[in-house]
Amino acid sequence: MKIGAPSRPVVAVLGDGSSLYGIQGLWSAAHYQTGVLFVVMSNGGYAIMDKLAENSGRGKAPWPSFAEITMSGVAEALACPAVRVTTHGQLKATLAEVLPGLSEHTGPLVLDIQVARDRTYG
Structure with a gap:
């Protein structure tokens, strides 16, 4: 979409x-x-898949979580800049810095926002 409408x-x-x-x-x-x-x-993890497994009556999902993988690390390995965000204050500061000039950005950015895994979904 950005390539077709760069502004x-x-x-x-x-x-x-x-x-x-x-x-x-x-x-x-x-x-x-x-x-x-x-x-x-x-x-x-795959929160939606975990919830589907739970709702089907199968109990705990049979697939493992992948807590050791950071999306910012994967992004940087693919030459894509990234910021790991672990606090609300850091999220607010990062968004305040990035959003105002977003339409002029010429390179991608990954915000890897850490959220709690033990939340109840749906």
């Missing part, structure tokens, strides 16, 4: 689990210099 700000809000299915897109965003802001909510 428009683009924000993609994703989960870390779903991001892993197409993570190579960060390499493309970095190499094509798209000014996309990727906001990744990182809880180290």
Whole structure:
């Protein structure tokens, strides 16, 4: 979308689990210099899949979590700049810095936002 309309700000809000299915897109965003802001909510697991397993009566999901993977680390390995956000204050400061000029950004940025894994969803 950013390549087709470069003057428009683009924000993609994703989960870390779903991001892993197409993570190579960060390499493309970095190499094509798209000014996309990727906001990744990182809880180290597949929360929606865990909830589906629970609702189906199967109890605990059979797949492991991946708490050792940081999306900021993966992004940087793919040449995509990233910021790991672990506090509310850091999130506010980072957004205050990034959002005002988002439509002029010529490179992507991943905000890897740490969220609690033990929340109750849905």
